[in-house]
Amino acid sequence: MKYRIGVDTGGTFTDVALLAEGTGDITVTKVPSTPHNSAIGVMDGVRQILSENSISAGDITFFTHGSTVATNTLLERKGAKTALITTKGFRDILEIGRQTRPDLYNFRARRPKPLIPRDLRWEIDERVNARGEVIKDFDRKDINVLAEMIKKEEIESLVICLINSFLNKDNEVKLKEMLREAFPELSITISAEILPEIKEFERTSTVAVNGYVMPKMNFYLRDLENSLEDYGVKSSLYIMQSNGGIITTDTAVEQPVRTVLSGPAGGVIAGTDIAFQTDIGNLITIDMGGTSLDAALIENGEPQYTTNSQINNFPINVPMVEMHTIGSGGGSIAWIDSGGALRVGPHSAGADPGPVCYDKGGTEPTVSDANAILGRLNPDSILGGKMKMNLEGARKIVKEKIAEPLSLSVEEAAEGILKVVNANMVRGIRVVSVEKGHDTRDFSLLAFGGAGPLHAVDIAHELESKNVIVPPSPGINCAAGMLIADVRHDYVSAFISTTTNIDYEKLQQSLKVLEDDARSALKQQGFDDKHTQINHSIDLRYVGQAYDINVELASVEVNADVLDKTIQDFHDIHEKIYGFSRREESLETVNIRVSSFGLIEKLESRKLEEGSGAEVEYTTRYVYFDGEFHETKIYQRPNLYMNYEFEGPAIIEQLDSTAVIYPGQRVRVDSFGNLIIENATAEDKEDAIDD
Structure with missing residues (x-):
């Protein structure tokens, strides 16, 4: 039998999902992450899951990986020594930015320092005008000067971003070729290959990020590729993108900026499959791990996308699943600020040393410690018994650092930690939903x-969501999503025109150029027309606006009727987002886009077997809910069968996660093994606890 593997590296654990192509069965495992070298954790997880299932590495036909290397490199500012070459007079674009304050009411707010310092931002005397005409070519002498500076400064990565190169890339391409000849080993990024679209600051910022993380991603992915090959894995290595698609290792090495939300995007793709299974098309997804929470939204079964994102306040304008990340996870540290208020995060205990309850040397109270104290986490062990818990250590540290300073009991302090972190997460979720x-x-x-189902019920109460869904393997959901992701490539080209004066022939020709490139790339990767899907869209805005909205084109054969339908869609979307539209105002086009998909064969999700209707065995322990302990049923997730229903209070334990059910809540197991938890109102919840 042949198998597929998906691996998601998180801040605390590395998750591995194994899919049997013959049956559709998914097997999962978790191993501790290795932040100093993520490849070690990946290989540990692969060896463990193959050993547990007696499978040969040679039976792996498809291997995909969600990497946090680019993200962490950016957040920790541990990237390559990078230089920028730009047009004379535009050296300070990264410093000037958009003149917007990062925090409107904070007088001490400061922008982050640019990834590339001013002394490594170099100018070249050239110019392309607003019509894409080269009005000044650069001098060969300038190239010699730049080459000497690259040598002198020992530059590891070079970024080239010239003004108006999105209209004419010739100067960027020539500059890259000349410098590549002089420095064949140097990492070089040009904006025309990463983001050929208007807005010089966002374009420069995006390519700066790409160049900054490129050398580290190159080393990591090539090392992992070699390790897999040495271990006997014959499959090529595919990398998850931020847009929910996968790309080859070669593409990821050249364009690592497309992987900054690599792992979390896999969870959203898995969410689209769950939306289909449950026939619930509108979902808010929360992916809570050890260090952070990623929130995204699925509407009518489709993820929401954006081309305007920020990571650590650095604009990144490549297509991504729209999500919001906050520093709230199981390892988030609880602390008391100078005003005596309880705070949680954004700092995390991470994988090493981790929460105190993990007994690996942690010394700070965390969210996981609070869950252990309240009985929500198994007080003896987690990960199927592989990790023993230090409950007494957790109680001691929460008592010393939180409970006693606030004159609370240990349980009250632990519950306070959970309330604070839940409030933080609700605010983050509103960014991708209400806002x-x-x-x-x-x-x-x-x-x-791993931690999402522990907090889901509390969050759902605050959001007044319809209900809560917990997938069969919540802790491995991102890795599982990677197994069903399609190959995806995104192409963009500037197309600036008012909609009243649009040249339809030129528009269709421009779309065809992008589509031909898209089809060619997929054909080279072995996808025929039957397994190829092409989507077309256009960026529109009101004349005079600074920001645009991407709208899907109703047809690739764009005529007046198709454009009129697209314009009406723009007005509708604008009104939904901003609360108003100006249907009488003129519009202008900004960019045209083509997204191509190489469709991977999808396997049917396996359904659970019908149960006997008998009561499922459970144990009990006391769990703290809203100020007091309740005797609570403890179920093992693998024992639950199709259509089994029960009522809380309950805890559902499994290898990769734990779900909390409040008193009075009803739970049903659907045919695919998803837990459907009815969301009671706050009043219902209080009544159930009183009873």
């Missing part, structure tokens, strides 16, 4: 990640 014109009451909450 985008969505009513959270129209959505169900899909909770995954």
Whole structure:
């Protein structure tokens, strides 16, 4: 039998999902992450899951990986020594930015320092005008001067971003070729290959990020590739992108900026499959791990995308699944600020040393410690018994650092930690829902990640979501999503015109150029027309606006009727997001886009077997809910069968996660093994606890 493997590297654990192509069965495992070298954790996970299932490495036909290397390199500012070459007079674009304050009411707010310092931002005397005409070519002498500076400064990565190169890339391409000849080993990024679109600051920022993380990603992916090959894995290595698609290692090495939300995007793709299984098309997804929470939104079964994102306040304008990340995870540290208020995060205990309850040397109270104290986490062990818990250590540290300073009992302090972190997460979720014109009451909450199901019910109460869904393997959901992701490539080209004066022939020709490139790339990767899907879209804005909205084109054969339909769609989307539209105002086009998909064969999700209708065995322990302990049923997730229903209070334990059910809540197991938890109102919850 042949198998597929998906690996998601998180801040605390590395998750591995193994899919049997013959049966559709998914097997999962977790191993501790190795932040100093993520490849070690990946290989540990691969060896463990193959050993546990007696499978040969040669039976792996498809291997995909969600990497945090680019993200962590950017957040920790541990990237390569990078230089920028730009047009004379534009050296300070990264410093000037958009003149917007990062925090409107904070007088001490400061922008992060640019990734490339001013002394490594170099100018070249050349110019392309606003019509894409080269009005000044650069001098060969300038190249010699730049080459000497690259040598002198021992530059590891070079970024080239010239003004108006999105209209004419010739100067960038020539500059790259000349410098490549002089420095064949140097990492070189040009904006025309990464982001050929208008807005010089966002374009420069995006390519700066790409160049900054490129050498480290190159080393990591090539090392992992070699390790897999040495171990006997014959499959090529595919990398998850931030847009929910996968790309080859070669593409990821050249364009690592497309992987900054690599792992979390896999969870959202898995969410689209769960939306289909449950027939619940509107989902808010929360992926809570050891260090952070990623929130995203699925509407009518489709993820929401954006081309305007920020990571650590650095604009990145490549297509991504729209999500919001906050520093709230199981390892988030609880602390008391100078005003005596309890705070949680954004700092995390991470994988090493981790929470105190993990007994690996942690010394700070964390969210996981609070869950252990309240009985929500198994007080003896987790990960199927592989990791023993130090409950007494957790109680001691929470007592010393939180409970006693606030004159609370240990349980009250632990519950306070959970309330604070839940409030933080609710605020983060509103960024991708309420602030985008969505009513959270129209959505169900899909909770995954190792810690997501622990907090899902509390979050759903605050959001007034319809119900909570917990997938069969919540802790491995991102890795599982990678197994069903398609190969995806995104192409963009500037197309600036008012909609009243648009040249339809030129528009269709420009779309065809992008589509031909897209089809050619997929054909080279072995996808025929039957397994190829092409989507076309256009960026529109009101004349005079600074920001645009991407709208899908109703047809690639764009004529007046198709454009009119697209314009009406733009007005509708604008009104939903911003609360108004100006249907009488003129519009202008900004960019045209083509997204191509190489469709991977999808396997049917396996359904659970019908149960006997008998009561499922459970144990009990006391768990703290809203100020007091309740005797609570403890179920083992593998024992639950199709259509089994029960009522809380309950805890559902499994290898990769734990779910909390409040008193009075009803739970049903659907045919695919998803837990459907009815979301009671706050009043219902209080009544159930009183009873």
